[in-house]
Amino acid sequence: MFTDLRMQYECLTCDRVSMTDITVRPLGEDDWADYRSVRLAALRESPEAFVATVEEEEAYDEAFWRARMQRSARLVAEREGKAVGVVSVGTAKTNDVPAGELFGLWVHPEARGSGVATRLVQNGASLAAKRGQTHLVYWVGTENGRAVAFASGMGFRPTDYRRPMGVVSEEDGEEEVAMVLPLGSEVDPALRL
Template identity: 35%
Template sequence: MEPTYDATGGGSGKVLVTRIAPQGWKRLRDVRLAALAESPEMFGSSLAREQGFDEAEWRRRAARPATFLACRDGLDVGIAGAYELDGDWRLAGMWIAPSVRGTGVVEALVDACESVVREAGATTVALGVMADNSRAGTLTSDWATGSPGSGGMSATAGTS
């Protein structure tokens, strides 16, 4: 069973955030491909490349320690992950479906990612965004001042 988190967003209905596991590989694949189709410039990959991944690769990606999917009204509408590299934590790979941007989905995903970082004993997490992503730039400003989620994490934010 995949752990889930309920959160009330600013839009209609609750946001259900699931920490994905290998058995959820199809959901992960579908959201990731939707993200690459809608915002290809925001990721270090391409839709064509990832469409070529087989089930084993998607299961491997779903087995990562902390990748989350956000669901609202029965539809997967967002993705994000918290990853540790050499002792530093980073929130990466975030995407929110255009129809639910600004409705609390991002905050629910940030809260879920922050919970993993806190469980690991860390007190800071970094978020990098593309320089031309103005909405994410607002998130990084809010997050750096401690307001996007309820987790109270200290954050470093920057653009690439």
């Protein structure tokens, strides 16, 4: 019986990706087409998670995509040269505290649960720390228990800050909560969003 259970477990995990098989790389302005490709894939697969639509973004020209690459850092997760996830890291709007903002996190459905999101967030936090940012802000739907649990497991802590959702869904609810990850220290009480 033990052998049967072990074989069943191995079959469940045989298609899983180990975290060592995942590479994360920053995308520069010249990588705009790579970012466009993974962004459009995210919009097609999870349209309810984004304010923009795939039709809108497909129509944008190269100049638009190049400008977008300059506004925030873009990180892509790859397995065997194929994009399996993406995240963006910008600058949070805070008072007096240098903080980054994590947004646009998406993982291809076949790679979910395999460590891709973890690697993207770790790399995003590392990038923010290298920029001298002391905190990383991540807005999460208050009703999205899975996303709140993931962020909490990564060390993010909920704050009292809320805002209306850009896209209202049953899974996320109608508002988002700012979750904050201190980068090397405790959450600064002066952090005001």
